[in-house]
Amino acid sequence: MALPVETQLRYWTIAAVVLGLLLWFLGNTLMPFILGGAIAYCLDPVADWLERHGFSRIIATSIITLSAIFIFIIATLAVVPTLVNQTVALVEVMPTIIANIRDLLQATFPDLFAESTMQASLTSLSQLVQDRGGQFLNGVVASLNSIISVLVLLLIVPVVAFYLLMDWDNMIARIDELVPRDHAATVRQLGRDIDRTLASFIRGTGTVVTILACYYAIALMLAGLNFGILVGVLAGLISFIPYVGALVGGALAIGLAIFQFWGSVEVIDAGVVTYATNWTAIGIVVAIFAVGQVLEGNVLTPNLVGNSVGLHPVWLIFALSVFGSLFGFVGMLVAVPVAAMIGVVTRFFLDQYKAGRLYQGLDHADLHPQKQDQSEDPDPNDTP
Numbered sequence: 503m504a505l506p507v508e509t510q511l512r513y514w515t516i517a518a519v520v521l522g523l524l525l526w527f528l529g530n531t532l533m534p535f536i537l538g539g540a541i542a543y544c545l546d547p548v549a550d551w552l553e554r555h556g557f558s559r560i561i562a563t564s565i566i567t568l569s570a571i572f573i574f575i576i577a578t579l580a581v582v583p584t585l586v587n588q589t590v591a592l593v594e595v596m597p598t599i600i601a602n603i604r605d606l607l608q609a610t611f612p613d614l615f616a617e618s619t620m621q622a623s624l625t626s627l628s629q630l631v632q633d634r635g636g637q638f639l640n641g642v643v644a645s646l647n648s649i650i651s652v653l654v655l656l657l658i659v660p661v662v663a664f665y666l667l668m669d670w671d672n673m674i675a676r677i678d679e680l681v682p683r684d685h686a687a688t689v690r691q692l693g694r695d696i697d698r699t700l701a702s703f704i705r706g707t708g709t710v711v712t713i714l715a716c717y718y719a720i721a722l723m724l725a726g727l728n729f730g731i732l733v734g735v736l737a738g739l740i741s742f743i744p745y746v747g748a749l750v751g752g753a754l755a756i757g758l759a760i761f762q763f764w765g766s767v768e769v770i771d772a773g774v775v776t777y778a779t780n781w782t783a784i785g786i787v788v789a790i791f792a793v794g795q796v797l798e799g800n801v802l803t804p805n806l807v808g809n810s811v812g813l814h815p816v817w818l819i820f821a822l823s824v825f826g827s828l829f830g831f832v833g834m835l836v837a838v839p840v841a842a843m844i845g846v847v848t849r850f851f852l853d854q855y856k857a858g859r860l861y862q863g864l865d866h867a868d869l870h871p872q873k874q875d876q877s878e879d880p881d882p883n884d885t886p
Contacts, residue, residue: 538662588732714738752791
């Protein structure tokens with residue numbers, strides 16, 4: 503006999519509370535295992551594809567692991583030093599950029615500087631960035647806790663991902679055996695819906711983010727923009743939220759382009775050297791982000807992510823904010839899967855509600871039973 507709904511709800515509530523407490527108290531300890539599980543989940547289709555082509559599971563997992571380690575090492579040696587150097591240089595040059603903003607505003611809008619408030623604010627901001635820039639970088643590095651913790655993380659995550667990827671199908675089968683038999687069909691359908699949502703979002707969006715980061719970084723570097731690689735990677739990484747990557751990255755890139763190419767072209771007229779703005783270079787930067795936005799909205803997202811993900815950007819931002827504030831970085835890692843699960847379960851209950859009597863109302867037979875019975879009786883005026 504199936505358990506009452508109240509008892510089932512109590513059990514699921516207890517399970518949710520226990521999961522929340524585990525994330526609260528063991529967040530940093532669980533992080534390597536959550537990262538390893540996420541990597542194994544994303545790479546499981548690749549392992550399945552290799553198995554279908556004649557490789558055993560352990561050989562397929564070994565091929566994927568070695569390839570991932572090789573790509574990670576190449577990316578670390580080729581990209582990370584450049585990103586670090588450009589980040590340090592951007593922080594160092596920020597006071598100069600702010601000073602250029604002040605000079606440009608003062609020349610264009612002199613009335614704003616009639617009072618010294620605006621000028622004093624920009625000067626103090628420039629001094630603050632110059633004084634606190636090094637401390638900011640030290641804070642970013644210190645937020646990793648320690649070099650030892652990072653090394654442990656880099657060692658544990660690949661090991662966890664390797665074993666989870668090798669035993670992924672067995673784990674899914676074991677979990678399926680533990681599902682209550684009365685609800686097995688419903689739970690399996692919800693699991694398929696959650697998997698389809700996560701696969702569309704994580705794998706598809708991850709591919710889109712990688713393509714856009716490479717495109718923006720390479721295009722801005724070829725355009726000659728200072729810090730182009732850093733801005734391009736940043737714009738690509740936050741492109742999982744629609745329009746945010748293009749807006750933030752575009753605003754930063756265009757701002758840097760204006761102050762880099764403003765008065766950067768020498769014009770010699772009658773022996774007098776003046777400087778003109780290189781509008782062509784600025785236009786190229788604008789065109790790069792316009793093309794990237796068109797590429798993302800019309801080619802990449804429809805083909806790699808699809809339209810049936812069901813994760814609204816506002817709901818995604820809300821989940822990231824809430825889980826990040828409650829559980830820190832680990833909470834942000836689990837925010838997307840939990841948001842997907844909540845969305846799928848919510849849609850399931852909405853479908854149940856729409857199929858129920860509360861939504862559809864009573865049918866005609868239930869609403870007018872007496873009238874239906876009278877219509878079936880013979881007319882008393884008729885004579886046999």
